[in-house]
Amino acid sequence: MIRIRHSLITKRHEELIELVDQLGKQYVEPIADKMDRENLYPRDIMRKLGENGLLTPTLPREYGGLGADMLSMSLIVEILSRYSAAVGILAEVQGFLVAHAFYTYGNKWMREELAPKLARAELIGSFALTEPCCGSDAAAIETRAERRGGEWVINGRKIYITQGLYADVYLVFTRTGPKEARHKAITAFLVRRSNCVEATPIDVMGIRGTGTSEIRFNDCVVSDDDMVGKLNEGFKIAMEALNIGRLAVASSTLGLSEAALMEAYKWVRERRAFDQPLMDFEWIQFQLADMATYIETMRNITYETAYALDKNLPDAYAYASMAKLVNALLGFNIVRTAVQLTGAYGVSMSSKLNRIYRDFKLMEIGEGTNEVQRRIIYRWLSKALE
Numbered sequence: 001m002i003r004i005r006h007s008l009i010t011k012r013h014e015e016l017i018e019l020v021d022q023l024g025k026q027y028v029e030p031i032a033d034k035m036d037r038e039n040l041y042p043r044d045i046m047r048k049l050g051e052n053g054l055l056t057p058t059l060p061r062e063y064g065g066l067g068a069d070m071l072s073m074s075l076i077v078e079i080l081s082r083y084s085a086a087v088g089i090l091a092e093v094q095g096f097l098v099a100h101a102f103y104t105y106g107n108k109w110m111r112e113e114l115a116p117k118l119a120r121a122e123l124i125g126s127f128a129l130t131e132p133c134c135g136s137d138a139a140a141i142e143t144r145a146e147r148r149g150g151e152w153v154i155n156g157r158k159i160y161i162t163q164g165l166y167a168d169v170y171l172v173f174t175r176t177g178p179k180e181a182r183h184k185a186i187t188a189f190l191v192r193r194s195n196c197v198e199a200t201p202i203d204v205m206g207i208r209g210t211g212t213s214e215i216r217f218n219d220c221v222v223s224d225d226d227m228v229g230k231l232n233e234g235f236k237i238a239m240e241a242l243n244i245g246r247l248a249v250a251s252s253t254l255g256l257s258e259a260a261l262m263e264a265y266k267w268v269r270e271r272r273a274f275d276q277p278l279m280d281f282e283w284i285q286f287q288l289a290d291m292a293t294y295i296e297t298m299r300n301i302t303y304e305t306a307y308a309l310d311k312n313l314p315d316a317y318a319y320a321s322m323a324k325l326v327n328a329l330l331g332f333n334i335v336r337t338a339v340q341l342t343g344a345y346g347v348s349m350s351s352k353l354n355r356i357y358r359d360f361k362l363m364e365i366g367e368g369t370n371e372v373q374r375r376i377i378y379r380w381l382s383k384a385l386e
């Protein structure tokens with residue numbers, strides 16, 4: 001497998017890479033195809049990752065983390081995604097979109113009790129923002145939280161929610177004011193799974209086994225104590241979580257691209273045509289050289305984005321969008337070329353490249369589409385050039 005070399009990688013990162021790689025080989029690789037074929041949710045793997053602090057590496061050790069940096073999170077998702085992008089994305093959603101958000105914005109109980117349970121995967125959590133009405137335009141969501149007596153009553157539908165089928169708790173973004181107020185009237189709540197929550201599976205072409213589902217909240221009653229952050233300030237929580245989420249998706253596309261290059265490399269070394277190994281054709285060597293160059297370019301922007309988020313640099317959010325966008329563009333090129341180099345084998349259901357290809361497509365959509373990233377980058381650019 002491709003060795004990771006980069007100026008930001010320390011001895012501690014190298015040890016982490018080794019640990020994740022070993023867990024990936026031992027636990028993820030043997031069931032990655034089965035997860036894909038049977039849409040199987042890897043509950044045991046989530047526990048194993050949680051036990052090792054790998055779901056929330058940036059949290060302190062006493063909260064179930066490793067007291068590590070954002071680059072550690074990026075490396076964990078990258079390495080896991082070499083074996084299974086589904087597992088990489090599950091780690092990101094559970095750890096960063098959910099546990100990290102409760103830890104950062106939640107009250108004392110959420111921070112001290114809930115976040116560690118999520119970090120160890122004793123509880124499973126979902127990030128519920130997207131709705132049938134609106135995905136890219138998240139400020140237009142319609143799920144309502146209404147004040148009745150001293151409580152809040154939540155009604156609405158969320159869609160394409162990762163591990164929604166298996167979640168014990170949901171971080172739900174709701175409208176708490178007029179729709180015209182858009183992002184200024186959105187509040188986040190913790191909703192526990194109960195009879196008021198209805199989860200229906202959605203079958204997707206890639207990152208299968210992640211429990212993607214539609215969730216209906218029917219008169220779910222929650223209290224002020226279940227509010228995450230402040231009233232009408234939920235949109236900021238969603239956007240800040242998604243900045244980290246975009247780094248995670250960029251890391252996952254990097255891992256998928258590395259896996260694709262390896263699969264293609266193994267194939268062209270063995271496969272013969274016109275009386276010689278495919279590897280001996282210069283055109284094939286050039287394709288591999290391009291793939292390696294794209295991968296190192298992807299690595300640079302991904303790790304630099306992790307550094308920027310870690311240091312809370314003002315442009316970090318724009319880097320996160322750029323990393324997600326450029327990795328999607330370069331990485332899809334790599335994956336498409338890898339399938340081409342392996343001919344019909346690459347498209348057969350028994351090849352790993354087939355799964356990588358399908359998984360990759362979803363990376364251009366989840367956590368904000370390529371177009372949404374371009375909107376964010378353009379806004380950043382227009383400010384930067386003023």
Ligand SMILES: Cc1cc2nc3c(=O)[nH]c(=O)nc-3n(C[C@H](O)[C@H](O)[C@H](O)COP(=O)(O)OP(=O)(O)OC[C@H]3O[C@@H](n4cnc5c(N)ncnc54)[C@H](O)[C@@H]3O)c2cc1C
Nearest residue numbers: 127128129130134135136160161162365366367368369371
């Ligand atoms: C497998 C999977 C898992 C997911 N997990 C979660 C989850 O855990 N939690 C969650 O909340 N959501 C989740 N999502 C939802 C995901 O975030 C949305 O699908 C995504 O944000 C896009 O929204 P949409 O599908 O409604 O597309 P739409 O917003 O309807 O967009 C359709 C197309 O129009 C384009 N478009 C939209 N607006 C513009 C514009 N202004 N300019 C140019 N083009 C535009 C889009 O780029 C896209 O190509 C998941 C999605 C998938 C596929």
